[in-house]
Amino acid sequence: MAKRVFSQEFKNNIFKKLHSPINKSVSEIAAEENIPLINEARQNGARLEPARDILNISVRTYQRWVKEGSSTADKRPHVKRNSPKNKLNKEEKAKLSKFVTSPDMLI
Secondary structure, eight states, X not given: OXXXXXXXXXXXXXXXXXXXXXXXXXXXXXXXXXXXXXHHHHHTTOOHHHHHHHHTOOHHHHHHHHSTTOOOSOOGGGXXXXXXXXXXXXXXXXXXXXXXXXXXXXX
């Protein structure tokens, strides 16, 4: 099987991205920049594995990036989280506050 060769421009772009202090984490910006590069390499006959190795990303990361209708933005801040089962309700908070601020509790 013939070895695929990446263009020098592709290699230079990858080198700049990997050694840029701004672009150290896999992020929405990285996905937007790297998906076209990987797609270009694949259109020129490269396999996914060598292209992702150059970018130092996993196959699963690439799959998440290109998943149809998927956003590459971090969704963690927007997730609805359940409150803990032992969380105090308003009545309990008021009772506790009244207790700890009572004259008996003052030193």
